[in-house]
């Protein structure tokens with residue numbers, strides 16, 4: 348098994364398996380009756396299967412408590428697969444996908460159910476020509492059963508000889524530093540770090556993966572990537588729908604645990620880490636950990652919390668029957684983080700996320716400092732925007748001379764919109780990319796245990812404050828914002844406080860009519 352050297356030259360304590368699972372592999376999806384499996388896992392598996400990326404003769408086994416026959420399982424398994432017959436040049440059909448998929452029902456706590464699952468797996472494997480057997484377990488399950496399932500899989504379904512076992516775990520990985528530690532330790536009792544793949548699906552998104560290339564493959568970008576050139580950074584997640592139907596789950600977690608502590612912090616770490624020695628998983632993750640360790644726990648005064656209320660015919664958060672009345676759970680949060688290292692000292696990183704907002708958008712907006720005034724006055728700042736979704740794009744807002752017989756600057760942009768630039772490219776779904784990485788044994792885009800620990804240390808104090816734990820000061824009340832709005836009305840002032848300047852010069856995209864200026 349190859350080992351990688353870390354930056355400091357020492358061998359990391361965890362071993363990293365790069366073995367690609369090619370033959371004799373079963374992918375077992377636990378929680379196969381649930382939402383995640385239906386909406387993300389099975390469509391991603393089908394996407395990989397039809398493009399020929401799954402191991403030869405792969406089999407898929409669904410496992411959950413719900414009792415259903417194979418037909419019902421196949422119906423659910425394929426219910427979110429859009430246009431399965433599109434792209435006829437791809438060889439595999441949805442019928443073939445169903446044919447390689449079977450279902451076993453059983454509980455999560457009792458060993459007997461897992462013995463039953465194991466018998467089913469043994470039966471599939473009895474047809475193999477060689478001794479090698481590989482099992483990839485995907486836990487599409489609520490965290491309350493992670494520990495018993497990880498234990499039962501190890502005790503009842505693990506292959507001890509001639510094969511590779513891997514386990515994929517979905518967030519949330521705990522609720523604060525202490526609970527995450529407990530969860531990590533319990534899973535570690537049964538599964539080694541190199542067998543464990545902790546998914547943060549934002550790490551599988553094309554534009555998030557692009558950040559390292561944009562930064563380190565371009566001298567121009569890299570040269571301006573520090574406190575001397577950058578004034579402030581916003582990493583924004585906006586969803587145009589509320590928590591309707593999911594309020595019970597959401598209320599226990601809130602927007603900070605749902606989005607900021609994992610997805611946005613991961614983006615931040617890639618955006619700000621130093622150049623890794625190589626693209627090897629441990630080199631990348633070592634650098635991410637280093638920068639995360641330089642971030643101080645978030646201050647209460649650096650937070651703006653909101654909760655949506657009914658507007659435009661849409662219900663408020665508290666109108667959901669599954670939400671406790673008077674809940675003060677934030678559905679919007681903006682939190683400013685500070686990195687205490689020589690590159691980033693003094694640059695505010697504003698992480699903001701909200702449900703029930705005016706649009707669907709995830710982007711990174713890097714605002715550069717003012718140019719020297721004198722020959723220019725009130726000129727717009729440069730902004731580099733990396734739009735993660737929808738419609739992947741990178742654009743640099745920059746000033747140019749207004750065409751014609753004027754000497755006047757105007758805001759315009761250099762625009763790399765993916766669908767225009769790469770007309771025939773198929774951008775993979777995040778889950779497709781990550782499941783393929785797990786099959787290849789590549790941990791680069793998965794969360795290492797120490798990353799997680801530091802991520803929780805940054806957020807735990809404000810989470811305890813929001814929960815009203817003793818010793819954290821007065822419990823905050825989120826400010827209301829209307830469903831479908833940009834968020835709390837206080838947001839503009841909050842962002843300005845950290846240096847963001849909204850240009851009042853007219854900016855028109857995609858076309859500027861000079862005659863109308």
Ligand SMILES: NC(=O)C1=CN([C@@H]2O[C@H](COP(=O)(O)OP(=O)(O)OC[C@H]3O[C@@H](n4cnc5c(N)ncnc54)[C@H](OP(=O)(O)O)[C@@H]3O)[C@@H](O)[C@H]2O)C=CC1
Pocket residue numbers: 581583712732738740741742760762763764833839849854856
């Ligand atoms: N390749 C492409 O597709 C390109 C597209 N464009 C388009 O051009 C338009 C302008 O681009 P851009 O300047 O980047 O984006 P926006 O004008 O949408 O947003 C700029 C910033 O201002 C904030 N903002 C937006 N509306 C308000 C408001 N009413 N009051 C206060 N703050 C506000 C936004 O915050 P928040 O998001 O939190 O509301 C964001 O931080 C956009 O529609 C963009 O999509 C431009 C260049 C290239």
Ligand SMILES: O=C1O[C@H](COP(=O)(O)O)[C@@H](O)[C@H](O)[C@H]1O
Pocket residue numbers: 548586605606709
């Ligand atoms: O993890 C989560 O992410 C989704 C948003 O994912 P995206 O890929 O559609 O951007 C969010 O809706 C959900 O609340 C959260 O748990």
